[in-house]
Amino acid sequence: MFTLLKHEFLRTRDMLALVAGVAVLLALAGTLLVATGVPILASVGLVAGLAAVFGLVPAAQLMLTVTYWRSSYGRTGYLTQTLPLRGSTIYWSKLLWAWLVSLVAAALSVGMVLAAAPVVSGATGGQTDALFTTLRQGWAQLGELAPGWGVPSALAAFVVMILIWPTQYFFAASIGSQSPLNRLGIGGPVLVWLGLYLAVQVITFASFAVVPLAIGMDGDRLGVVPFNLFAEIAAGTSNTAEVMPVGFLPGLLAVSAVCIAWSVRSWNRRVSLV
Numbered sequence: 001m002f003t004l005l006k007h008e009f010l011r012t013r014d015m016l017a018l019v020a021g022v023a024v025l026l027a028l029a030g031t032l033l034v035a036t037g038v039p040i041l042a043s044v045g046l047v048a049g050l051a052a053v054f055g056l057v058p059a060a061q062l063m064l065t066v067t068y069w070r071s072s073y074g075r076t077g078y079l080t081q082t083l084p085l086r087g088s089t090i091y092w093s094k095l096l097w098a099w100l101v102s103l104v105a106a107a108l109s110v111g112m113v114l115a116a117a118p119v120v121s122g123a124t125g126g127q128t129d130a131l132f133t134t135l136r137q138g139w140a141q142l143g144e145l146a147p148g149w150g151v152p153s154a155l156a157a158f159v160v161m162i163l164i165w166p167t168q169y170f171f172a173a174s175i176g177s178q179s180p181l182n183r184l185g186i187g188g189p190v191l192v193w194l195g196l197y198l199a200v201q202v203i204t205f206a207s208f209a210v211v212p213l214a215i216g217m218d219g220d221r222l223g224v225v226p227f228n229l230f231a232e233i234a235a236g237t238s239n240t241a242e243v244m245p246v247g248f249l250p251g252l253l254a255v256s257a258v259c260i261a262w263s264v265r266s267w268n269r270r271v272s273l274v
Contacts, residue, residue: 004085004093012067016101019059027052031116035206049116051111057162060105064098065169073177087267091170095260098166106162150215158248159199164256165238171259172196174266200255207251217244 026048033045072094175181176189184191214227226247 023052023056027112057105069173086266091267167259169254174263180185203251204248208247211247214243214245
């Protein structure tokens with residue numbers, strides 16, 4: 001597995017370095033434009049900075065998906081499939097690498113925000129350490145309101161929301177490259193992705209009813225409280241409770257688990273030559 005991960009690193013490092021470099025340069029240019037204080041330039045700079053921060057992870061994941069499809073089912077796919085390894089081992093190495101890259105890209109996005117914050121705050125007339133002060137105050141308040149499991153659970157949910165996307169992208173690339181969809185070329189994975197997207201929307205909506213829970217104020221502390229999506233919709237936006245529904249998470253986890261299991265089966269029975 002380590003050898004395969006090393007191969008994935010060597011195969012994708014130039015592409016990932018380009019994606020990261022473009023994001024950093026875009027964030028730097030956006031920060032400099034905001035620092036000018038000129039309203040029009042500052043607006044353009046803010047948009048550029050936000051695009052760099054929020055676009056880095058999706059861009060890296062999509063690029064890895066393209067290389068996954070090409071190296072597994074494209075012209076060089078046969079060489080990959082003839083490796084003396086189970087198909088599932090090859091698949092897991094690619095998925096683990098995508099997960100690792102996703103987390104590193106997320107950390108880089110956070111780093112760009114922290115680096116640009118003092119410049120942006122100063123240019124807009126605020127204190128240069130305003131973001132850090134807000135973060136310290138928010139962390140202290142969260143420690144007072146949230147139970148012991150609150151922060152770890154929130155961080156875990158954040159990580160899950162990042163890692164589910166490669167599982168779905170790779171699933172679409174794998175199943176869409178099987179017969180008879182492989183006759184459509186890239187159209188096969190695209191069709192599978194569209195079908196998966198619709199299925200995820202239905203499952204996510206249904207999971208709100210199956211798991212009618214949310215994170216909200218339970219007395220003077222944050223806790224798990226009941227949440228009825230349909231009652232909230234009927235009440236209208238003016239009466240919507242200030243809670244964070246969590247029902248969508250089980251549905252997304254279930255979809256990701258099915259995508260992984262189905263992709264492993266595809267690699268072992270439809271792709272692997274071992």
